[in-house]
Amino acid sequence: MVANGTLVWYYHICKRQVWLMGHGIEPEHENPLMAEGRSITSLFFRRYEENKEINLDNRIKIDLMRGNVIVEVKKSSKFLKAAKMQLLFYLYYLKHEKGVEAKGVLSFPEERRRVEVVLDAESEREISSVIKAIENLINLPSPPPPVKVRYCRRCAYREMCWS
Template identity: 35%
Template sequence: MIGLADEIDIAFIRIGGTEVNYYIVCPRKLWFFSHGIEMEKTSDRVALGRLLHEESYPRGRHREMMIDNLLRIDFDESTGTVHEIKLSRALEQAHIYQLLYYLYYLRGKGLQGLTGVINYTKSKRVEKVVLTPETETELEKILVEVRKIKSSPNCPDAKYTRKCRKCSYEDLCWR
């Protein structure tokens, strides 16, 4: 019997953190993004997020790193902490799983004992994220689903939620 861990080989996973985030937010959004349909380039909210990321904390302590030309993370080497900067907690579950994925991926590369922190600039709240056996199991299930959606020739059906109103892909789904 093949277990989830057998289906997920860290060396060949080729899933980005944004894709994990998008799966949690909306599988259809993930499909568009993974098939080269990127609406974020014209989104004011995404531009604001990039600005917040660049200006939110001094670069002296945290270093931006590119891992395997796949993951772009902010890392504090002195504390072993991976940082994520987000505007608000509106999509908190997606933010948490994106950061859990970074921790999972880095552990697969041999980096042990790392923690994660999400800095929410709007509320000035800090959320600590730790990869546990339970969240790892859930994350591995998510990664299997992400892989299925990315490899599917068919876009998942649209399902309207409140999140759709602020989504950069809204016009593709509802107009």
């Protein structure tokens, strides 16, 4: 399995970006959305003493685990599908690689919103097919051509794609 949580997130935003990241091609500048997301996460965790991100095998980075519930903090729900699939990947990875059955919660503190994410038979099939699709995508000899999506204006690869 070459997929990781970050690639699963980007797979639902832009396939070209997955290929570029999967081939270790670094953008010139850091993605401002990711930096912003990190600062929201650290603000959220000031309320908790156990402010420690859990990094498992460089495949998943869990913001917070309480019992068997994984909490993933996001700045906004604008990319909800991507966030859900990323969390499903965490649950899938924990189950199949670590033998841990967990539930997930997406937390959007600025929107005072929480969304539960459950790995059931249907969602497991869905994330499993995404993992295979990411592997197939990265195995392509060249990246898919750029396609304008709403994320492009904030994307760290934008100069590479559009200049």
